Amino acid sequence: MRLIGLGLALLLLQQLLASVLPYAFRPDLLLVFALALGFRARAIESLLIAFAFGYGLDELSGAPIGLYALLRATACLVTHVTDRGLNLRGPWPWVVYVAVYVVVDTLLLGQVLRLAQPDLLLPWSEVAIRLPGSVILTAAVAAPLYRLFKRLDGDEEVPGLAPTALSGSGTL
Amino acid sequence: MSELVTRFRYALCYLVLLAVSVVSMTSEREPIGTGPASALVLGVATPLQRLVTRPIDFVRWVWRDYLALVDVRSENLELRVIIARLQNENLSYREALVASERFQRLADFRARHDAPMVPANVVAQDLSPWFRSVVIDRGAEAGIEAGMPVINEHGVVGRVVGVTGSASKVLLVVDMQSRIDAFVQRSRARGIVRGQSSRECAFDYVMRNDDVRPGDLLLTSGLDAIFPKGLVVGTVETMEREPYGLFQRAQIQPVVDFRDLEEVFVILERREAPAAPGFEAAQAPVTLADAGDTP
Numbered sequence: 001m002r003l004i005g006l007g008l009a010l011l012l013l014q015q016l017l018a019s020v021l022p023y024a025f026r027p028d029l030l031l032v033f034a035l036a037l038g039f040r041a042r043a044i045e046s047l048l049i050a051f052a053f054g055y056g057l058d059e060l061s062g063a064p065i066g067l068y069a070l071l072r073a074t075a076c077l078v079t080h081v082t083d084r085g086l087n088l089r090g091p092w093p094w095v096v097y098v099a100v101y102v103v104v105d106t107l108l109l110g111q112v113l114r115l116a117q118p119d120l121l122l123p124w125s126e127v128a129i130r131l132p133g134s135v136i137l138t139a140a141v142a143a144p145l146y147r148l149f150k151r152l153d154g155d156e157e158v159p160g161l162a163p164t165a166l167s168g169s170g171t172l
Numbered sequence: 173m174s175e176l177v178t179r180f181r182y183a184l185c186y187l188v189l190l191a192v193s194v195v196s197m198t199s200e201r202e203p204i205g206t207g208p209a210s211a212l213v214l215g216v217a218t219p220l221q222r223l224v225t226r227p228i229d230f231v232r233w234v235w236r237d238y239l240a241l242v243d244v245r246s247e248n249l250e251l252r253v254i255i256a257r258l259q260n261e262n263l264s265y266r267e268a269l270v271a272s273e274r275f276q277r278l279a280d281f282r283a284r285h286d287a288p289m290v291p292a293n294v295v296a297q298d299l300s301p302w303f304r305s306v307v308i309d310r311g312a313e314a315g316i317e318a319g320m321p322v323i324n325e326h327g328v329v330g331r332v333v334g335v336t337g338s339a340s341k342v343l344l345v346v347d348m349q350s351r352i353d354a355f356v357q358r359s360r361a362r363g364i365v366r367g368q369s370s371r372e373c374a375f376d377y378v379m380r381n382d383d384v385r386p387g388d389l390l391l392t393s394g395l396d397a398i399f400p401k402g403l404v405v406g407t408v409e410t411m412e413r414e415p416y417g418l419f420q421r422a423q424i425q426p427v428v429d430f431r432d433l434e435e436v437f438v439i440l441e442r443r444e445a446p447a448a449p450g451f452e453a454a455q456a457p458v459t460l461a462d463a464g465d466t467p
Binding site: 011012014015016018019020023024026028043044047048051055056057059060061062063064065066067068069070073074077080106109112116117120121122123125126127130134 | 181182185186189190192193194195196197198209210213214217220221224225228296297298299300301302303304305307333334341343344347348349368369370
């Protein structure tokens with residue numbers, strides 16, 4: 001329940017940021033939320049939460065209904081799967097992972113749009129301008145958001161890999 | 173079997189969600205949600221969004237109406253000069269219009285298309301950086317329906333794509349899902365204005381031999397069954413012509429500044445699909461565009 005509250009708070013915070021920040025400098029808070037959900041032991045529940053918040057995003061944006069629902073559920077799934085092979089829970093691995101996933105998410109968005117509605121093309125020149133700012137800001141908020149996420153979530157996490165010297169020291 | 177399902181339940185759950193997403197993205201004729209679920213989410217979220225954006229509006233108001241007025245005296249003087257010049261220009265235009273036969277046709281058009289409008293305030297911006305929509309604070313209670321055109325004092329803003337009792341979602345002209353049938357005021361060359369989710373739009377499917385130049389004004393043609401004929405869409409910025417192909421393409425600068433969109437008007441008129449071209453030509457309403465070079 002507290003996670004739902006966190007998700008709603010992030011949705012409103014993203015709304016607030018959308019009002020004050022230019023398009024090129026907006027962190028994707030709900031993407032970080034969806035990625036963090038992938039660590040939880042209650043995997044199916046997390047997948048459904050990610051899907052539901054994606055649907056909310058679809059409704060509150062001009063996106064075709066189902067687009068962000070699919071992308072956020074996919075983000076949760078990817079973390080769930082990737083976490084078994086890589087240690088993502090150290091501060092730096094997590095930040096790098098989020099940064100990389102923002103790019104992956106945008107590429108996925110373009111591909112899904114192209115497949116679902118072939119007449120809609122993501123303006124890649126515009127993407128190239130906006131993406132760096134979005135990557136940097138989303139990565140910057142990733143670590144504190146995950147700490148907050150863990151504090152609020154009482155659920156036991158799926159055991160990930162032990163942190164290594166290469167992947168960063170300690171967990172978030 | 174049940175063991176298999178239990179083992180792969182996570183993957184199965186994802187596949188089900190994937191199917192639901194794909195079906196909702198591809199099966200809807202209108203890509204934006206207009207169903208009861210959409211109305212519910214929008215209805216719940218809009219008051220919260222309004223609550224969040226109100227402090228921002230207050231800060232903007234304080235800045236705009238107090239702090240940013242430092243240079244207002246000199247600016248006021250400049251504006252008085254401009255107003256005087258514009259008043260003179262306006263007077264001459266009025267006289268020219270009164271003297272011309274076109275004025276009568278313009279008046280006829282206005283009488284026939286003087287659709288009622290509802291003013292509305294923008295209360296929320298699009299949450300996604302890749303789509304361009306806004307939420308306005310008027311909805312079905314004010315007579316607004318999905319598909320109605322939205323304008324402001326400069327020109328076309330977009331169209332309503334989702335409505336609740338007290339709020340509506342407006343897809344902006346610059347969104348990549350937006351398409352408007354438009355023509356060049358000067359040469360009457362027709363094409364489709366397509367949003368690009370950036371500050372500019374593209375003017376596509378313009379016949380290669382059509383006369384389109386930078387600076388040309390684009391108006392709605394009325395053939396898309398959404399926007400009435402003669403509303404200003406934007407101006408041609410640049411032309412792109414490949415060495416081959418049937419069409420040429422232009423980059424359009426919309427007349428509306430979407431960064432500072434605060435107040436809009438919804439035209440309370442749902443338009444029917446236009447008649448066959450021959451009939452349309454005979455019955456074409458006279459527009460502002462026909463009245464002269466200046467809209």
